[in-house]
Amino acid sequence: MKFPSTISAVMLCGCLAAADVACAAAVVLKDGTVLKGEFTLKDKTVLKGEVIRIDGNSYVIEYQLTPAIKDLKTVPKANIVKIVTDQPDAxxxxxxxxxxxxxxxxxxxxxxxxxxxxxxxxxxxxxxxxxxxxxxxxxxxxxxxxxxxxxxxxxxxxxxKAAEYRANAFDLDARMVEAKIRNAAKNTQWLAALRAFVELDKDYQNAVCYREVMPVVVSVLQAMRSQINSSLKTFDARMDQRAADLEAMSPADREATQRALDGERAKLDKLYQLEKSRGQSWVTFHPDHKQSLDDDLSLAESELQRLHSALPAAADSGRIFRQAWKVIHSEAKAEEIETALAAAEAAALPERYLKALQAAAKASASKPTEEK
Known part of the structure; x- marks a missing residue:
């Protein structure tokens, strides 16, 4: 009879120390492995379960008789041809x-x-x-x-690498925000996608990926608008039905239910006010909170109209940033570096990218000629 190496010969002989057996639980090896898994018998029966105790030369196995029912079976060790134990770390x-x-x-x-x-x-x-x-x-x-x-x-x-990232910071940062939008949209997390788009729209309108991700943003806006419209169309009817249901309850049940509804309403109001105070464009909407539904619907419709009539990007800011960075880190003369910086400023790069270019230009200018 061949057993897996994880089961000691001492165990197979039924001579376990008391410390190796947990009462009303699976037999536990000294390394923490439980004697639990699949037990194949001579008649090819396979029991999936665990040994909960040893009776002489037999194992008492608690096994799954059906998906919902467990049973106990005493099996002589000699009738077991293979044991595949579960690994506790699996x-x-x-x-x-x-x-x-x-x-x-x-x-x-x-x-x-x-x-x-x-x-x-x-x-x-x-x-x-x-x-x-x-x-x-x-x-x-x-x-x-x-x-x-x-x-x-x-x-x-x-x-x-860091050096390559710094040379392409504008485009790579834009791609990072684009990835957030795509991942959120893929998981139907409309608010997360649109909140990420707020960042992309603010800083990266002239990035190549801004145009590439636009169809995704539009589809998210349309899907969310449809969802909110459905909630608004049924809002009054749902509130009327809720009032009728409350009226039909006993006084005690009505009071408890109303208290729960008031608590939920207070939470929704608090979240709405908090997000508004923080300048959140897209608030968390809820089918039972009309103001949040109205706000997000209005914004979705205005965004769809704005994006539909948006003009093509005036420039590729990622390319302009890369070119300026390359000039600064080359053998270029001071006048050429000034021209590259002026082009970056004209492209309306966000301030942090302009500062990165200016800092690099300053560092380059301070180097001895032979180091450039």
């Missing part, structure tokens, strides 16, 4: 296995969160079956995290 590893490959544009904080999850797994299962794989994930995250901490970015599945 379920936990499945969660950290999803942490790589990493998505584009993760921040240092997001890398820290992923690293912490893997480190916690390794601390909990130092001798588990997936330690090698977990360490490989940890190493990948550490390497990428170091690149990001140094100023790099992951774009298109590839790590971009």
């Amino acid at each position: 379920k936990a590893y499945a969660l950290i296995a999803k942490l790589t490959p990493t998505p584009d544009f993760l921040t240092s904080e997001e890398y820290h969160q992923r690293l912490s999850a893997v480190q916690a797994f390794l601390a909990k299962f130092p001798k588990g079956s997936m330690v090698k794989e977990a360490n490989e994930i940890l190493q990948t995250l550490r390497e990428e995290s170091a690149e990001v901490a140094d100023g790099g970015r992951k774009v298109g599945g590839l790590m971009i």
Whole structure:
């Protein structure tokens, strides 16, 4: 009879120490592995369950008789031809296995969160079956995290070095916001997509990706407008039905229900006022909060009209930024650098990108001639 190596000969002989057996639970090995999994018998029956105790030369197995019913079965050890035990770290590893490959544009904080999850797994299962794989994930995250901490970015599945990122900062930052829009839209998170578009619209109207993502934004606006319209069309009828339902209740039930409804309404009002006070363009709408529905519907309609009549971009600001950066870091003369900076200013680049170019130009001008 052949058993997996994880099951000790001592266990198979039925000579477990008291510490190895948990009362009314599965038999537990000294390394933390539970004697739980699939038990194949000589008659080819497969029991999926766990050994809850050992009676002499037999195992008492709690197994799944049906998806909803468990049963107990005493099985002589001699009748078992194979035991495939569950690994205690398998379920936990499945969660950290999803942490790589990493998505584009993760921040240092997001890398820290992923690293912490893997480190916690390794601390909990130092001798588990997936330690090698977990360490490989940890190493990948550490390497990428170091690149990001140094100023790099992951774009298109590839790590971009800090120097290359700085030379293409405008376009890469715009692509990061575009990715937020596309991911949110893909998951039907309309508000998240439109809130990200507010940022893209503010700083990156002259980026190539602004035009590329426009069909996605329009489709999100149309979908959200349809959803809000549906809620508004039924709003009065739903409120009337709610009032009728309350009226039909006993006084005690009516009071309790009204109190719950008032509490929910207060939460919605508080959230609405908070978002308005913070200048949030797209407020969180709710089918029972008419003001939030009205506000977002009005904004959706005005945005659709604005984007439909929007003029083509006046310039490719990403290209202008790259050219200015290249000139600054070349053998160019002071006059050529001034011309490149003037072109960047004329392209109405956001202030932080102009400051980056100006700082680079200043640093370049301060270098000795032989270092340029």
